Amino acid sequence: MVSKKYVAMLGLLGMAHGVFAQDTNTTTTTTSPLSNTQSGWDDSSKISTKNMAQYNEFRNNAYPYPAKPRDMWQLGLIGGVTVPLFDVPNASFPGYTAGLYLRKSLGYTVSMRLAAQYAGAKGYGLAPTSPLNLPPAVRNAYTSSGMSWVPNYKMQAVIPSVELMFSLKNILFHQGNPKSNIYLTAGYSPMFYHTKIDALNGSAPYNFGSINFDGDRGDIRDAVKNMLDGDYETDADIQHRVQTLGSDFNRDKWRFRHVGFIGGGYEFRLGPRASLGFEAKYYITGDDYLDGRALQNDGSLTPEKDKLVTGNITLGFNIGDASKRTEPKWFINPLNYIYNEVNAPQHMKIPTPVLPDADGDGITDQFDQEPNTPAGAAVDSHGVARDSDGDGVPDYKDKELLTPQKCFPVNADGVGTCPPTCCDSIAAGLIQLKPKCDLGMLPSIQFKGRGITISTAAQASLAAVAQQMQANPDCKVNVTGHGASDKRAQQLSxxxxxxxxxxxxxxQGISENRFIFHYGVEGDPNTVDLEGTEEEGPNTAPAPNPQYQQRRR
Structure with a gap:
């Protein structure tokens, strides 16, 4: 009998475990994190008066922890089956249970539930036994007639309870609020029960001699059930130290027992106002009289106390003003605030970064390769003073910014010494014929790939060209782009x-009429040449192939 009871209990718990395992392996939660307002931490209307001081301190960065918001209560229905683990086997179908509950969170993982259930169950023995468990008058009737009794019972119970529930699935590290929750529960019940026995057929004992007790269990149970008239006229024996609602040892009163229970469940969020759950509980009664049989044939006590297992479906409804309360906390991930704040800080005090730049050149000291550059000197991305012509004299000291390489080396002022030529004497004689425009050798501007962006180095070169043009207002500049192989090349030029x-x-503020626009000339397509001139020419030209034209950034 003991092994059969444990098999039944393990079977029910296995079914519950199957539900849990199915959710773990097949359900993919795609919940997006709720906003901070829905979680309630920054909504003052969801903060109770007693927590408002903490709320204000947190908002003003005077306290590191947000105030706990108010959340809704849950009122629900309970319905399911009762599986007795008694000495007398239960009927073909399990018993029933139905009730109501009221649940309130105590935090994000712990909640309290008050419940009241009404349960009932029946059972039928599978073999004749001694009538020792029957009341004296009925027992004497069986003894005097020489007949054996087959145990049976009809048990009813009222199970008020208080329990603590521990949520296991709402603190999540990789998603927002859960759509389902696993919980464990443990509680206490002052259970009231009343058990009756169908021991008499009218006023005479039953004669079970016609039943074949060597047959199939189901057939035996059906035969016993069909023989009984279903009156359940006899109050079952009771444990004499068990309290009743009337005087002690009064069999027709309801009995009272202190009962403990444990269990677990799985709850699905149906929406902001409802949830559906499945749960199983195991009740430890400490009583062996729930089925009316506590004695074996030899008069000794049966080895196991009676226990109950229930499997319930719960339907919960969240009650409360949604403008003043969040959903129940077991459906809120308390890490929402932390992750939202890390992703997009709105509340944290983030100090202004301090990046020292001792020489004020715009390059922080940790990256500056020349930490003592004079104020105002142009530098490159490494903080080193620019040297546009590469003569070894930085631009801020160089009095000849674009010294031709043939005139290297230069003096301390960056001025080169160009070698004499055979025509110097002729040039000296024709000094009076020197043209008005003398810009000297102007640089070529280099581009990369198919880009049209002026690089930093090119900007420095063009700044030097602008200085020379401002010093020679009578000069114009031929600007010549190369590339004539096809339409794209012409447009890029x-x-x-x-x-x-x-x-x-x-x-640089140079007038547009001082330039002569040339493009599509044979040569290096990545180069634009500049040359001083006194000639006249167009300072603009229409785009040859505008469908390939690039936009300046």
């Missing part, structure tokens, strides 16, 4: 020529 002219006009 036009784009780069235009980019150079536009930079000198818009960034």
């Amino acid at each position: 036009w784009d780069r020529t235009n980019a150079v002219i536009r930079y000198l006009v818009e960034k």
Whole structure:
């Protein structure tokens, strides 16, 4: 009998475990994190008066922890089956249970539930036994007639309870609020029960001699059930130290027992106002009289106390003003605030970063390769003073910014010494014929790939060109772009020529009429050449193939 009871209990718990395992392996939670307002931490209307001081301190960064918001209560229905683990086997179908509950969170993982259930169950023995468990008058009737009794019972119970429930699935590290929750529960019940026995057929004992007790268990149970008239006229024996609702040892009163129970369940969130749950509980009664049989045939006590297992479906409804309360906390992930704040800080005090730059050149000291550059000197991305012509004299000291390489080396002022030529004497004799425009050798501007962006180095070169043009107002500059192999090349040549002219006009303030626009000339397509001139020519030209034209950034 003991092994059969444990098999039944383990079977029910196995079914519950199967539900849990199915959710773990097949359900993919795609819940997006709720906003902070829905979680309630920053909504003052969801904070109780007693927690308002903490709320204000947190909002003002005077306290590190947010105030706990108010949440809704849950009122629910309970319905399911009762599986007795008694000495007398239960009927073909389990018993029933139904009730109500009221649940309130105590925190994000612990909640308390008050419940009241009504349960009932029946059972039928599978073999004749001694009538020792029957009341004296009925027992004497069986003894005097020489007949054996087959145990049976009809048990009813009222099970008020208080329990603590521990949520296991709402603190999540990789998603927001859960759509389902696993919980464990443990509690206490002052259980009231009343058990009756169908021991008499009218006023005479039953004669079970016609039943074949060597047959199939189901057939035996059906035969016993069919023989009984279903009156359940006899109050079952009771444990004499058990309290009753009337005087002690009064068999027709309801009995009272202190009962403990444990269990677990799985709850699904149906929406902000409802949830559906499945749960199993195991009740330890400490009583062996729930089925009316506590004695074996030899008069000794049966080895096991009676226990109950229930399997219930719960339907919960969240009650309360949604504008003043959040959903129950077991459906809120308390890590929402932390992760939202890390992702998009709105409340944290983030100090202004301090990146020292001792020489004020715009490059922080940790990256500056020349930490003592003079104020105002142009530097590159490493904080080193620019040297546009590469003569070893930085631009802020160089009195000849674009010294030709043939004139290297230069003196301390960056001025080169160009070698004499055979025509110097002729040039000296024709000094009076020196042209009005003498810009000297102007640089070529280099581009990369198919880009039209003026690089930082090119900007420095163009700044030097602008200085020379401002010093020689009578000079114009031929701006020549190369590339004539196809339409795309011609348009790229036009784009780069235009980019150079536009930079000198818009960034350096040189008048547009001082440039002569040339493009599509044979040569290096990545180069735009500049050359001083006194000639006249167009300072603009229409784009040859505008469908390939690039936009300046």
